[in-house]
Amino acid sequence: MFHAMDGFGIQITRADIDRWLLHAADYALPRVLQTVGQLILGVIVFVVLRWILNRIDKSFSSKTDTQIDDHFIEAIHRIGSISVTAWVFWRTAHIWGLAGLASLVIAAWIVALSLPLADLVSKLLTVLQVEVASKTETTLDDTALPLLIKAARILTVAGGIVIALSSMNVDIMPFVAGASVLGVAIGFAAKDTLSNLIAGVLLIVDRPFHVGDRIELWTTPRGTGTWGDVIEIGLRATKIRNPDNLIFVIPNNEIMRRDIVNYTASGDNIRLRIPISIAYDANQNRAKEIVRDVALKVDGVLSSPEPQIIIRNFGESAIDLQLRVWIANARQRRAIGDEITDRVKDEFDRVGIEIPYATRDLYIHSMPAPLATKSLSETPGAVVDSPDAQDQKSERQTKQEKADE
Structure with missing residues (x-):
């Protein structure tokens, strides 16, 4: 008799231990054998499934140009492996009477299946992007499809998680x-x-x-x-x-x-508007002809529609013209505009057409005496008369003016 449990008021004999071991062996041995059988059967099913899929891959998928069938075979490989593994664990849980573990295995299997399904959807959309979107003229699919691929992966996995929770009655x-x-x-x-x-x-x-x-x-x-x-x-x-x-x-x-x-x-063609100014005494018709001829000689300028030169405004010191010209490449608008402006300037200089600029002339008819005195005093080396001398000069000027009259 064992007395190790006397402190708890429990007495265990060797016969009790032998009886318990016998019951444990009766309970576990057949289940262990069934578990081993399930594992062996799972391995056999896994090997047979891979052999069948490899035969299909060599017979059909490798002979096609598209990658769609290759992605399907790869997804079936992964789904088959996950399913066989999950089935072995699920059967094992039922053999041992673990219903809760069996439900958890089912939920894990559903979540695991969502991963290869998400990869399959992603790869199919990628094939669509490469083989279809690249052949279209619009760029909408080039931008939208990558976003759709990411959203499809997230939604597929999220759907698997929701279904798994529902299978566990959560x-x-x-x-x-x-x-x-x-x-x-x-x-x-x-x-x-x-x-x-x-x-x-x-x-x-x-x-x-x-x-x-x-x-x-x-x-x-x-x-x-x-x-x-x-x-x-x-x-x-x-x-x-x-x-x-x-x-x-x-x-x-x-x-x-x-x-x-x-x-x-709207296309590669675009119209440029280039401002050009000429002097009022210049011949505007001659200036228009020169501008038109110069524009048509520049590479990239279209002859149809023809360049137009109009008078936009009469400025303070110039007649403001505007050249309206169509070019073949919108990306060259700055370079073409710069070349036209340079050539027009050179041609105007050659024929003597002035491009005016604003100038101002200041004429001073008279200046008050205090300001004049101050101005002279500030001038180095200037001789400034005293106020009495200035009065005498003023009287002499007045007498001279009367004598002249």
């Missing part, structure tokens, strides 16, 4: 309510970020510009280019590269609040 409404409250709090805390995200979606839908378009910038460092090319349209911000190779990252909500000037949205 009430998800408290989680939904908590998520709603959390969403409101996050919305207030990150309202600027959410505003940029919403503006990014609107930019993708409305498409005021595409990747590669040249648009006007609103705020740039002093002395740098005021326009740039769109290189990326993101959910939060848009990246624009200006002619000085500077990258501007502009929040999307800032873009949506401003007028957007797109130089290339």
Whole structure:
């Protein structure tokens, strides 16, 4: 007899221990054998499944040009492996009478299945982006599909988690309510970020510009280019590269609040307006002919529609002309405008047409005596008469004027 439990008022004999071991062996031995059998069966099913999938891959998938069937075979591989493993654990839990563990295995299996499914959806959308979107003229799909891929992965995994909780009879409404409250709090805390995200979606839908378009910038460092090319349209911000190779990252909500000037949205052709001034005594018809001939000789200027030169205004010192000319490449508007201006200046100089500039001539007819005295006194080396001498001079001038009369 064992007396180790006497302190607790319990007496255990060797016969009791033998009886317990016998009952444990009767309970565990068949279940251990069933568990081993389940493991062996699971391994057999796993090997057979992989053999079948490999045969299908070699017979069909490897002979096709598209990658869609390859992604499906890979997803089936992963789903089959996860399912066989989960089935072995689920059967083992039932063999040992662990119903709670069996439910947990089912929930874990559902969540695990959502991962290869999310990867499959992501890869199928990526194939769509590469094989379809790259062949279209619009750039909307180039921007929208990456966002759709990320959203699809998140929604697939989130759906798997919700289904897993439902399979365990877990009430998800408290989680939904908590998520709603959390969403409101996050919305207030990150309202600027959410505003940029919403503006990014609107930019993708409305498409005021595409990747590669040249648009006007609103705020740039002093002395740098005021326009740039769109290189990326993101959910939060848009990246624009200006002619000085500077990258501007502009929040999307800032873009949506401003007028957007797109130089290339309507095509490569664009019209330039170049101001030119000539003197009033110049022959304006001759000046117009010279400006038109110079413009047509510049590379990139279109002959149809023909250049137009109009009189815009009569200025204070010049006649203000304006050259209106169409060019073939909107991205060269500054360079073409600069070349036209240089050539017009050279041609005007050659034929003697003046480009006036504002000048002012100041004529002083008389100056008060105190100011004149002060002016002379401030002049180095000047001789200034005394007040009495000035009075005598004034009297002599008056007498001389009367004698002249």
